[in-house]
Amino acid sequence: MHTGSDLGQNLSLSALRKENEQLRDRNQLLESILNSVPAMLYCYDNNNKSITWCNAGLAETFGFTVTELTGMGMEFFQHIMHPDDFALAVVAQQSFIDNKSHFGGVARIRKKGEEEYRWLLGLEVPFTWDADGRVREIICAFLDLTHAIDTNAQISVALSEILRRQNENLLNKLTAREKDVLGLAVQGLNNKEIAHSLNLSRYTVETHRKNIRLKLKVRNTTELVAIARKIGYQ
Known part of the structure; x- marks a missing residue:
């Protein structure tokens, strides 16, 4: 025999399951969007420039796996950036230490194992802060200008x-x-x-x-x- 308490618990459990399913579907949708958007997206720790998250587009463009990219520091930027443009990574890092609200520019980037560089447009903004109000993580979006050929x-x-x-x-x-x-x-x-x-x-x-x-x-x-x-x- 089911009591009113049992019925209430079953309804609560059913509601939680439904909510979890909705959250799972929403997360899957958001993940699909982030991996399909025509841009390279990633977050990095501004103290050591290590990547904390990236979408599939970034990994595919630069020839690293998502697992390889996560945790990579300055060596990642040394791998992909033209030597004359590498200093921009340091400038961006210092800009956010100085509490700049954003950093943007263009740089020459190449895929691992390739010789030819592409021109990428990047924009970075603060994403998370530490307890003292200092910028901790940066979120960045890269767009490949070499493929923007439809509107010369x-x-x-x-x-x-x-x-x-x-x-x-x-x-x-x-x-x-x-x-x-x-x-x-x-x-x-x-x-x-x-x-x-x-x-x-x-x-x-x-x-x-x-x-x-x-x-x-x-x-x-x-x-x-x-x-x-x-x-x-x-």
Whole structure:
């Protein structure tokens, strides 16, 4: 003979089973979406750059198994990134240590065992934080630009527009006097000549040029002139 208590327990057990089935179906759907999305997705620990999770797309693109990728640190990025672009991995790591809200850019990446590099666009954002509020894990999405061949005209316009806005942002960081100094430096004038032209002391010009390099994140005059021309100085 079943009591009311037995009936209630059976109903509760049935409800739990149904809820578990729904959760299982939902997890399977989400996993299917993450593995089918046309992007390479992964999370990594920002302290040691070790990968904590990735989708099948990342593993397939780079020629590693999901098991191999999980736990790999900087050696993974050394394997896949062009030597000239590898420094970006360190820059990204430091950016989030400095509490940057996102990090994005393009880099040359290749599959394990292949020689040819592809151009990938990546965007990273903080995902988890530790008890002290420091960024712990980062989630990243990579898109393969080498396969984006159906909208060549739009890609060209988009990249030009992005560069124009970036250059405007760089220019807006400079004061009016720094812009004057930069314009004359691009024309090939040295500090003494710039000081004479602007009626400034040579020390003041040197200070302006130091501040310009810091704001534009360049190390020397060659890099300064190169980025100034991209901004629009001739």
